[in-house]
Amino acid sequence: GAGVSQSPSNKVTEKGKDVELRCDPISGHTALYWYRQSLGQGLEFLIYFQGNSAPDKSGLPSDRFSAERTGGSVSTLTIQRTQQEDSAVYLCASSLGTSGFYNEQFFGPGTRLTVL
Amino acid sequence: GQQVMQIPQYQHVQEGEDFTTYCNSSTTLSNIQWYKQRPGGHPVFLIQLVKSGEVKKQKRLTFQFGEAKKNSSLHITATQTTDVGTYFCAGPRAGNNRKLIWGLGTSLAVNP
Numbered sequence: 001g002a003g004v005s006q007s008p009s010n011k012v013t014e015k016g017k018d019v020e021l022r023c024d025p026i027s028g029h030t031a032l033y034w035y036r037q038s039l040g041q042g043l044e045f046l047i048y049f050q051g052n053s054a055p056d057k058s059g060l061p062s063d064r065f066s067a068e069r070t071g072g073s074v075s076t077l078t079i080q081r082t083q084q085e086d087s088a089v090y091l092c093a094s095s096l097g098t099s100g101f102y103n104e105q106f107f108g109p110g111t112r113l114t115v116l
Numbered sequence: 117g118q119q120v121m122q123i124p125q126y127q128h129v130q131e132g133e134d135f136t137t138y139c140n141s142s143t144t145l146s147n148i149q150w151y152k153q154r155p156g157g158h159p160v161f162l163i164q165l166v167k168s169g170e171v172k173k174q175k176r177l178t179f180q181f182g183e184a185k186k187n188s189s190l191h192i193t194a195t196q197t198t199d200v201g202t203y204f205c206a207g208p209r210a211g212n213n214r215k216l217i218w219g220l221g222t223s224l225a226v227n228p
Contacts (some may be wrong), residue, residue, distance in 0.1 A: 042220035107158040
């Protein structure tokens with residue numbers, strides 16, 4: 001079946017502009033995660049959605065970052081007034097979200113954001 | 117706070133040599149997951165270990181989960197150029213097993 005998809009694959013924007021990044025998780029996955037990865041670095045957790053629960057926003061670096069998930073499926077990460085330090089690959093992942101042990105995360109290909 | 121640490125950060129090996137990366141958690145984990153990210157790619161799930169002392173093998177890869185469930189290792193026998201990439205370990209956050217705490221990864225380079 002289809003995996004996690006993200007769009008756009010690449011986004012170049014000017015400093016101060018707003019950007020929207022989209023994630024389509026695997027159908028039936030109730031958990032959705034956004035991560036940020038700078039060149040050669042590890043994964044920085046941003047936000048986590050689980051079903052209809054309030055999202056865990058503890059990783060968002062500033063109030064310029066926000067995310068929503070509509071209908072428990074598609075998610076949009078919005079960055080307002082982009083800064084050069086926002087340049088990174090933004091990865092989305094989804095998982096079954098069950099309470100059991102097996103909750104491997106399936107990642108999308110990422111969106112490479114470049115802020116000029 | 118809860119942390120997962122990986123060593124080494126980087127490793128260069130000659131093709132055919134063995135490679136090991138270690139993962140250490142500040143807290144006891146209910147399970148640990150390993151992912152591989154190829155250069156330019158995204159993380160891909162490799163395996164999950166659940167039991168204390170568990171050992172699992174995938175061809176040339178051997179994964180171990182420590183007896184205390186606070187550490188884990190990934191060993192690759194006779195590395196190949198296809199093993200190049202960054203290997204991440206991740207464990208569930210205390211109180212929420214759906215959210216993972218990630219190590220910073222070990223980047224493996226293999227010289228042909």
